Amino acid sequence: MIDTMPNEVRADCMNCFGLCCVALPYAKSADFAFDKDGGTPCRHLQSNFRCAIHEDLRNKGFRGCTAYDCFGAGQKVSQVTYEGKDWRNSPELAKEMFDVFPVMQQLHEMLWYLHEVLSIERAQSIHRDALAILEETERLTRQNKDFILQIDVSAHRRKVNGVLLRTSEIVRAKSPNKKHPKKIGRGSILIGAKLRGFDLRGANLRGAVLIAADLRNSDLRMADLIGADFRDADLRGADLSESMFLTQAQVNAAKGDRHTKLPPTLRVPDHWKAAD
Structure with a gap:
């Protein structure tokens, strides 16, 4: 591809x-180091419209910006x-x-x-x-x-x-796997779910909440991932190479490594490389 x-x-x-x-706007949280109102420049925005801490956003408490x-x-x-x-x-x-x-x-x-x-x-x-x-x-x-x-x-x-x-x-419909666990489906709440090594080919995970889910070595080819929340989900070794509607923002919010297979439209996040 x-x-x-x-x-x-x-x-x-x-x-x-x-x-x-x-x-x-954003609120102080695990993703942002301080509160900021909409329409107010971030204190790290420089006069040339570049970010002063772009290379160190995650370490400075701005994971949300990287995602x-x-x-x-x-x-x-x-x-x-x-x-x-x-x-x-x-x-x-x-x-x-x-x-x-x-x-x-x-x-x-x-x-x-x-x-x-x-x-x-x-x-x-x-x-x-x-x-x-x-x-x-x-x-x-x-x-x-x-x-x-x-x-x-x-x-x-x-x-x-x-x-x-x-x-x-x-x-x-053309996926070789037609049966998935009952808990797997559109909008499923799968926070911290243990899904390591699962065959999730063809799964409907639209809008699923997969925060901190363990998806290591899982197969997500042909799965619909539009709107799925992958914050801190562990995708090490997972195969998402033929998944549908996965975005860079979702990937950036997750954890992965050099063994994670992504669609050709997406790049490996820098923090994956650093943790590899």
Whole structure:
């Protein structure tokens, strides 16, 4: 398998005005070292819109930052929607820009999933529908700021989700494993679950809570992982190479090693390498 994901849906911080470091709020927790209100720049954001502790975020108490992914929305808002005007030099645009950013992030996340559908050979029967809604979503991202702020994101997500569900059903139906434990299913609460070595091929783990679950050496090929919470889940030796709808943010929140198999669209997080 090869990486077919376009750069448009990958974060390019060099062409963004640090929007995630300003627009989004966070609370002091295991993921963030202090409280920050939405619209307030993080104290570590420099004048060039780069993070002063980027190389040491996890050690400084900012695991949440290492797990976040805007799917390329940051550079789209910065360079396309606002044509290179930044919130520091044009403060009158700041609040509006910060409101546009989370809408764009959701649209770009949908683009990521739709591009993935188009890369799945088993789902060729719905590629035409996927392409149509992908093009519609892309058109939405290129509208002006006023239009973007009026988008009914929930309604559009439902349309996208219809394609994603059909893809999931087609792929999982072809999995060689049709039986999974009763506790395994959509939205399952599996905090700390002992799933080491489980055959989870074709499992529906949409929205499952897998915080600190032991998934070492488990087989998650053809499993639907959209929205699954992998914070501190142990994926060492697990096979996710053909899983569906897994994102870099989910991987970054988990634990893994050089034996973990990821889809070609995702990279091995630096903290996995350091712990290997």
